[in-house]
Amino acid sequence: MTARLPLSAVLITFNCAGPLRATLESLAFCDEILAVDSGSTDDTLKLLAEFGVRVLSEPWRGFGPQKQFAIEQAAHDWVLCVDSDEIVSPELRASIERELQAPANQFYEFPRRNRFLGRYLKHGEGYPDLSLRLFDRRQARWSDDLVHERVITLGIVGRLSGDLLHHSEDTIESYLAKQNRYTTLAASALVAEGAPMPAGKLLLSPLFRFIKFYFLRAGFLDGVPGLIHILIGCFNSFAKYAKMVEQMRR
Structure with a gap:
């Protein structure tokens, strides 16, 4: 199998122990998992330690600035940014690993499937909800928006198959x-x-x-x-x- 480029999975965390285990399990294929935590007091830090995650503490800056700070601390230039309640499906993992063997683009988006009231939504706002989360940090950055942040790029955005599974709030x-x-x-x-x-x-x-x-x-x-x-x-x-x-x- 052709070697792929090294990849850092990057998260920002705060009191998110509930869905976090499944997220970390799905990121096991990455060469590094980095979490920037803003003061968790639940079992978040314990879970991160259990999975060998590199953890940095940083006061909350807002979503965009916090995520930009996080990718700047990653060990590798290719980063996969996920939230603590998102799971990389096996199909998406295969797409990522295959594409990083010889990337045709510097930025990639893929569908996000939202789970709501115990059901994965297939239409409306719930799907495909395309999300740009895999990119070369030297060629892109997170916006400064405090909420509804986005990745700013200059260039063609590729699209990968496979879903990022988003587990919305339980209630x-x-x-x-x-x-x-x-x-x-x-x-x-x-x-x-x-x-x-x-x-x-x-x-x-x-x-x-x-x-x-x-x-x-x-x-x-x-x-x-x-x-x-x-x-x-x-x-x-x-x-x-x-x-x-x-x-x-x-």
Whole structure:
């Protein structure tokens, strides 16, 4: 078998022991696993030690800056960035290892399959949810966004087969709590950028989002879990702009 380029798996962690074991097991093929932890107090650090992960402690900077700091500390230039609740499927692992034998591109995206209410979603917002997570860090970087961060590239993005399996929060309550934090951060970022008052978007953004994901992208085929997932996404759009209005009026 042709040797492949060395690969660092990179995570940011904070009190994420619940789903972390499955994530680390799926990254065993990488030459290094690096975690940048921002003060975990649960069993996260114990699990990382069990799997021989190299751990660095760093105060929280926001999602984009934290992930950029993390890839800068990796031992290898090719990095695979995953979250603590994501699992590299066997098919995706095979695609990654095959491609790194002779990369045709410097950046790669692949589908992310979201698990919600005990079911992997196949339509709507839940799939394919293409995510750019494998790249040469010398040619790309994470954005400075505090939430909804993205990888910034200049060049053609390749696409790999196989899914990144995303295990969303176990309960609606915990899922909504996370979305509440994200919409607050997103609203604050828009206000900081000087975005205009979003009066029209309060109504139109959730409406268009529902039409797009429930009908045009067949979210109705995912049954009740798909409907709930999309409706929460629509409410997130409303909440983000409502919080933005609140902040602008202070």
